[in-house]
Every structure is written in structure tokens, then in C-alpha cells.
Amino acid sequence: MKRLYTFLSLGLSLLMLNAQAQRKGYWQQKVDYTMHIDVDEKAYQYAGDMKLQYTNNSGKALHKVYFHLYFNAFQPGSMMDYRLQNIADPDKRMMAKSANSAALQSRISLLQPDQVGYQKIKSLTFNGVPANYAVSGTILTVELPAALEDGAVGEFKMTWDAQVPEQIRRGGRNSKEGVALSMTQWYPKMAHFDDYGWHLDEYVAREFIAPFGNFDVTIHLNKDYVVGGSGKLQNPTQVKGYDRTAKPKVDKNNKVAWHFKANQIHDFAWAADPKMMVDSAKTKGGVTVYTVFLPTDKEVIQNWKTALGLATEFFDFASAKFGAYPWPTYSIVQGGDGGMEYGTATLITGGRKLDGLVGVIFHEAAHSWYQHLFGINETVDEWFDEGFTSYVQDIAFQQLFAKKGAVETNPMIDSYRAYYKLVLSGKEEPMSLLADYYKTNYGYTQSSYTKGAVLAEQLGYIIGKENLEKTFLAFYDQWKFKHPTPNDFKRVAEEVSGINLKWYFNLFINTTRTIDYGIQEVTDEQIVLLNKSDIAMPLDVLVEYQDGTQELFYIPLREMRGQKPAEGYSMYNGVKRTVLEDWFWTKPTYHISLSKKPKQVIIDPTQRLADVESSDNMLKR
Template identity: 45%
Template sequence: MLMFKFFFFLFLVSFNSYSYWQQRVEYKIIIDFDHKNHQFLGKQNLKYFNNSKDTINKVYFHLYFNAFQPGSMMDVRSRSLPDPDRRVMDRISKLNKNEIGFHEIKKIEQDGKSLKHHTQGTVLEVELSHPLLPNESTDFYLEYFSQVPVQIRRSGRNNKEGIDYSMAQWFPKIAEYDENGWHANPYIAREFYAPWGDFDVSISINKDYIVAATGILESKKKEKNKNTWNFKARDVHDFVWAADPDYVHDILKVDSEDLELHFYYQKTNDEMVSNWKRLQDDTADAFRYINKKFGKYPYTKYSVIQGGDGGMEYPMATLITGERSYPSLLSVTIHELIHSWYQMLLGTNESYLAWMDEGFTSFAQNITFNNEFNEIYNLNSINPLERSYNRYYTFIKSGLEEPLSTHSDHFSTNQAYGVGSYTKGAIFLMQLGYIIGEEKLFKGLRRYYNEWKFKHPDEYDFLRIMEKESGIELDWYIDYWVKTTHQIDYSIDYSFELKEKDQNKISVSINRIGKMPMPIEVEVLYEDFSSENYYIPLSIMRGEKDNSDNKLIILEDWEWVNESYQFNLDMSDKEIKKIEINPSGEMADIDKSNNIIEFE
């Protein structure tokens, strides 16, 4: 009987547990670096855990450096887009043999047996010697000979500020396999997605170099004229490093946050040094604020590394160009470090969900500026995203907008990707705060972080958290804002002609002109400057915005199929001066000219 009960209990547990799974990797990489020829030999062990329910017969690795060759998909795409990235343009097509990037796979084995493989551009296709069953692991061993390309995009040698090596996307990285199968996207322009795991990376490089990297420096051993730098990182999905002989390396301990901040930069001039010194305390302040507002950063180290070609996020580090004005240096640093939350810990599939990392990061960046650095950035505190809203309104007039759900490499213009992911993605959150209430939004964001960090959430995992937090059904919001380019436009009208002919009442009518339905807030301002806020929920929300402070007068639900909605206002006590839809500006109503009635 006891036995029976025990098994019954197990049975229940397994059925109740959420069926989420993710693959896992353990990399051990040894790099022998030749700084004279910008080439290296790699020896790479990869233990790969198949946590899926599928049997795997084939695996894929990304060979990102192969993108930097004339005729590559990245090259062709850049030369055929109407608005190519200025850093790329036709530069790849002009690289000579010594300037291109490549990975030549010398050997690949699975559990000691050599494997059939085929390189197609930036993707290495590998047939397994024996199938990898569910809940089993296998050991890969790779040897490769690689050349670091001249810096074109993100990664490479000799960036424009003279940083020797910016080593992002620099090793054969196994593609992600999830509930939607393989994601062996060729490297064309952007966005990364890879399995979680541990990295143990040893880099042997000429002794004059200072090496910065993801993870913790475990040891540095001298051998002849080289140092071997060993870094270990746990629970990350990428690994970046950079090297330069001229790096200054400053460390700031932030005891209150269990954090060490590392800064690597060149002493190019006095301004550069003073900016990078000033950056250190502000970065600590940013971490303090973001930890409180968005959830606690779990690693004990973060490095701001001069390098790359702008700003790019990596686990526990960023590569940013350093010769900037102070506001720009701080702003890019804050943007990239917030990616530690929205991408490095909440590891969404960026190819499809760039709006969830770039958009959420841009949102959090503006909130952080507004609350911590307002003397530098001076955002309008009523709507700290006002500039993003304006950028969106301007852009959609071009007619180039595409749905946010577009794969990030498949947008027809860079601009549509950029405004979509960064701007419309940031507005997604600000406007969600309008729908569910600001307090619920931030509580939900922290809950999303705590429940989904170290995993691969998608838009519905996020949505479910927000639904639980707010008690509001939100699928319609993603359906419209993410999957279509439908716009929001409401107008307001009034009439004194009521059926009951009551002279003291007016009938207000709100008209939906845009295709996207939204809950509506209406502010009524009286002659004595007092005001009242009316609120019309959508019936499809099955609930209302948080009104615990009783600031809203809640009206009947609006069934979205109706194009207009009427309600009455009583003017017997005081005269109305103005009636306005969307007074906070947090709803992205594209035409404000029809939002106000003024009485005079």
C-alpha cells in the first residue's frame, strides 16, 4: 500500500511538472594564438546533453568567421539591402586572403569516432556516428585552424580605435535545438541563440597582451614568450574575449551587490582616461538600480571592455568603442549591461524575438536614465519613452514597417528591423504598463526574470507571467502589436443631444479609427482645474487595469467589434473645460489631433 502511494505520488508529480526542457553544453577550449599572422589553432571538447525527447542524428555548428569572406551571405545581403549597415557596406567584398576570416575544421569526432561533415558558409553540418538518444550526452572533439578577420562587424582585429583583438563569435559554436527543432541560422547580420552551459577557455597568446573575457580568470601561466590565460564561466550561452597590449585594467569592487566591475581601456588621451574613470562609479550605480528594479544580477563579475564596433552584449561583458563623449559612453555601457538581463539571462531566440531583447533593454535603459541619470539625459519624466514614441510615429509614415515577428535577418530594410526591435519593442512594455498598471508591470518583469533566467523564454512565457500578475487576458495585445502592423488611432466627439434631452449632460463618443483595439483612458478637466479619469476596458481583457488607488472611474467594457462607444458626462455641478483621450501619451495613438475636445 505504501509502495502504491509512493508511485502514485511520483506519477502525479511528473504529470504536473511543466514540460520545459533545454539542451546543455560543456565546452573546454584550448587556443594557441599567433598574433603575427592573426591566426590560431583550436582544440575543443564539447560535452553535449540531449535533454529533449528526440533522437538526434545530425548536429550543426556556427562558423561565424566564415561570414567575412567575399561572396558570403553576409556580404551579398549587405550589398543588396537598400540601407546596409554603414560598418559593413561592401567592405567584405574587398577583403584579401590575409584579411578574411575563416574556420578550417581539421578534425571532428564523436566519442572518439571521426564524423562526416560539410561546411556551407557559416554553418558546419555534422552527421553523428551513432544517434544521440533522449536524456543522453555525447562528447565532441574538434580541431580547427582559424584566421581573425579585419574588423568588419562586431568581431575582428584592429578595430578603428586600435584594439588588436575583439573576439566575439570566434569558435565553432553548436546551434540551439529547442522545441521548434534546430536553429542553424547562417550568420547574415545579426542575432544569436545558443545552448546554456559552462565554458573553460585557455588562451595562449604573446606575453605582451592583456586578455579580458567572459567568466573568471582562474590562472595565468607563463611559458616561453606566451602567457596562457584560463577563464571559467558557468551558466552562460556565449563566451567573448578581447586582447590588446595597451589595455589599462581597473577593478571596482561593489560589495553591496557582490560584484566586481572590470574596465579595460586604452589611455589614448586625457579625456578618454577621465571618461573611463568617471564611468566606474556610474556603472556601479546603474547595477544597484537595475538589481532592485529588474532582479538581481547573479554573476560576481562584469567587464566593460573597449573593443568591437559600437556596443555589443556578451555574457558578463560588453565590447564597446571607447572614444566617445561621456553621455554616450555611459549610455552605451548601460544599454549593454542591461542586456545581461534581456538576452544574457533571459535567453530569448533573438532571431525571432529581437524586440524582447533590444526592445526590453531600450525600455529598461530609459527607465534607468530617468530615475538615476536624469541630470545627464534629461528625459521627460512623465513619459520617459516619449522619444521612442516619436521615432515610431515618424517611421510608420515611411510605409516600411514590418511585423515584429519577422525573423531579424529577413526584414526588408535595416531600418524596419531597428525601429521595430528597439523602438516598437520598448513601446511594447511602456504600453503594457498602460494596459495593466505600472506597479503590475514592474512586479511582472521581476517575476519573469526570477522564473525564466538561465532559460529560453518566448513571448508567451512572458505573456503568461503578465497575465497571472495582472489578472488580464493579453493574447490580443501580442496578436496586434507583434504580429501585425495595425495601428492605434482613436478620436473623440461629443453631442448635447441626448435621448432624454437633459441639458446638463453631454454624450461623449470615442471612435476607433485604427485597426488595433485598446482600452481607453479619458481625462475630463473642469473649469476649476479639478479632473476625473474615465477608463473603458476591452471585454477581451476579461479584467481591468489595477485601480487600487481608485483614481479611475471604470465604465462598461468595450466590445472591440464596435467602432464607436458612447458614455454620458454630467455637467450640472461644474463646467467642463477639456476632454482628452490618452492624457499620459502611453498609448501609441498615431494621430493626436483628434484626441481632445476643448470647450470655451
């Protein structure tokens, strides 16, 4: 358990950036933001001032860089607007009826000039020299007056004006629950540059990728407001809500300065409202968890209090299983339109029943690992982000909230059922599809959240439950703060288990092929198994004999070039395990010879094999 407390070393920044990743030739860029924001809360506008230190480790000189201007998506005629108008199943939160039509329309298309979002650059210099720039949609292109050489650090200075859009998606003003400001994707954000080049996705729906760095953010806001945000608040005695002895330091404009710092994150978010209430608690590992929410009634207050206690348990639980949470704070802030993760913080809707509140907190907090701690590219590998997060969430929810303890068979069974429904719907697309390009929101959600969770649990079926647990921790040790790809995770799993996994990751991620095995025939002498599918898998086959004894036959897949060890499920206690010759995908049938008369045969009694038609996976004689 000593690993749980190692985060207390806040030499984090240098430690993590200097650590060597396993992949030869690995590199990453680095950003350090210092921002001052002056907010006009009545007009929902603000003026921004940024100094950005950008470190180029790419191995090449850069002549051009890019920033994201996400608020620009909330304007009639934007790509996000047209996406809403043309996708088969638009997000209902983003649709509304106009005064002239009963049909649902994109809410963005209905925005008036004082309701739209924008980020307008006023000045921009690079190393003190004015830089030429151009804006196209949500992307700002900057021509550097002189190249940023490999290994060099360049300094950008930028001022901009912004208007906070009506709350439509993630960030905005006046949320449905009454939060005045939900400030996400609110600043010009340096685009990500890596081995694949610049990631310049227009903001049309999905999520993000960005370089790691340090944030020093000061928000100048009306003295009556309470702010919850990323990082650690530096001046709690000078603002409202965090310290009972606080005496807000008010300037001549009736504003106070909220000063936050955070190291080694890749996004910064905050929300503010005069009615916000702040509570906090510490985990056993020493993380301070804050809740910042609207105390609308006694039930809401009690739910948030209970959820705070469970959140502290969650961080200790997840730290033990997936690697130590490395930051000193985490803030759960009411705002936005659902739930969305950011660096050391999340914005969630708060008027929920307790189970819903805990569920969304667990999910967004789990993103501290599978997104923020690893810096996964959500625009490309959405299932690696959402699917693995759903996996962490479900395990924690079952053990900490539902008090079920460790689920003996398949803790992801609900995700499996949702995946089977997706297969039957005809709307499934490969998980490797870029997140923005799914034909339906339904297809995106089920592929990334549910099929991604299935991939993780089924991986445990292939390499063994204990090897999966070791893989998560080994992956953390090797790839925290390094923007790993799914192939990096696969390689760690192969090293831990000694099993080749190329076939599994390729077929389950890049295709919509399905798994379907069946018991074709059982006699006194043998079992005949049939692979009816186009994905081959290893099989666990449990046989109960007529004399009451049992035997577990394990059939490796030839492509694995190895085999999983015996697993510690109670259903297998005292059961003889027999490892058979491998089965290969070019052969549709497999014969198991028996020494005794069988009574019952079951393929995978743990139900972790994602077999789309399991009615023929059990046969009683």
C-alpha cells in the same frame, strides 16, 4: 532587497538547470566547453582545441548536430557579402570604396586572402570515434557515428585553425579605434536545438541563440597583451594588467596563458591589445565590474572612470527592478564596431563622449537580462531582446545619469516618437518577422529597438504600471536560464494582472496595424469617442469640469476580460476614478455620460497609449 544578494550562491549551475519552468514539458539542451587557444598575433591566426560535453534532454535520439562557424561569413561571395550588396540601406560600417570605383562596396567583397575570416576544422570526434562532417557557409553539419540518446551526454573533441578577419562587423582585427583583437563569434559554437528544431541561421547580419552551459577557456597569447573577456579570470597574478603584484608566467614561446571560467552563459567573448588598461569596482550587491580599455587621453580615462561608477549603480538598479544579476563579474571591454552583448561581458567602442559611453554601457549591460539571463532567441524575437533592453536602458539612464528620478508620464517617449516616424515612413514590417529578413536596416532597428520598447511601456498602460513591475520580477523568477518565448512573458503578465492579453500581443507584434482614437464630440451632457484605428485599446479619459474638479473615466476593452487597478500617478491624486462598461472592437464609437459641464477632455494624459495621431486626443471647450 534580500533578493539582490542571492547571486552569491555559486551553486548556480545545478540550481538553475534543475529548476522547473512553468510551461509543461519544458526542456533544454546543455553545453560545457573546455577550450585552449594558441594565438599568432602577428598573422592574426590561432589554433583551437575544444572538448565539448553536450547533454541531450530533447526526448529524442539525435543522429546529427550542427555548429556555427561565424568567421566564414567574412569571405567574398558569402551570404553576408551578398546581403550587403543588395539591401537598400547597408550598414555604413561594412561598406567602403575600392581602388577602382568611387561607389561604396561591401568591405567583405574587397578582402584579400590574408584578410578574410575562416574556421577550418582539422579533426572531429564524437565519444572518441571520428565523425563525418561538412561545411556549408557558416554552418558545420556533423553526422554522429552513433546516436546520442535522450538523457545521454556526448563528448565532442575538435581541433581547428582560424584566421581573424579584418574588423567589419562585431568580431575582427584592428578595429577603427586601434584594438588589435575583438574576438566575438570566434569558436565553433554548438547550434541551438529546442521545441522548434535546430536553429541554423546563416550569419548574414543579426544576432544569436545558443544553449546555456559552462565555459573553461585558456588563451595563449603574447606576454605584452592585456585581455578582457567573459567570466572570471582565474590567474590574475600570472598575466598583465589585473594585479599590481603580478609576475606574468611566460612560456618558451614568449606567451602567457589567460584562463577564464564562466558558468551558465551561452556565448563567450574577449578582446586583447597591448595598450589596454584595466579598472574595476564592486556593486553594492557584490558584482565585480571590470573596464578594459585604451587610455588614449585624459578625457577618455576620466570618462571610463565615471562610467565605471555608473555601471556599478546600474547593476544594483536593474537587479532590484528586473531580478538579481546572477554572475560574480561583468566586463566592459573596448573593441568591435559599436556595442554587442555576450555572456557576462560586452565589447563596445570607447572613444565616446560621456553620455554616449554611459548609454551604450547601460544598453549592453541591460542585455544581461533581456538576452543573456533569459537566453531569448534574437534571430526570431528580436524585439523581445532589443526592445526590452532599450526599456531597461532608458529607465536607468534617466534615473542614474540624467538624474530625473522616476519619470511621471512616459519614460519611453523618444521611442514612441521614433515608432510614429517608422509608421509614417512606409517601411514598417511586422515585429514577428525573422530578424535577418527585414527589407531595410532602418525597419529592423526601429521595429526591434523602438517599437519593442513601446510594447513594454504600453503594456504598463494596459495592465497598470505596478502590475508591469511585478510582471518583470515574476518573469525573472519563473524563466531565468530557460530560453522563454514572448508567449511565456505574456502568460506571466496575464497571471499577475488577471487580464487577457492575446489581442494585444498578436496585433502589435504580428501586424503593422496602428492605434488611433479621437474625441469626436463634447457637449454638456456627454463625450463621444471614436476609434479610427484597427487596434482596439482600453482608454483613460481625464475630464476637467468647469467647476475645477476632475474625474478620470476608465474604459476597459472587452477582450481584456478584466481591468487594471488605479495607478499611482501624481496627476491622478485626489481625482475621482470611475470605471465604465467595457468597449469592444466591433463598435467604433463610445459615449460617456456626464453629470457636470466639462471644460477639458484628454485621452491618456500619461501619453503611454501609442496613438499615431494624437492631435484629436484633447479638446478644450
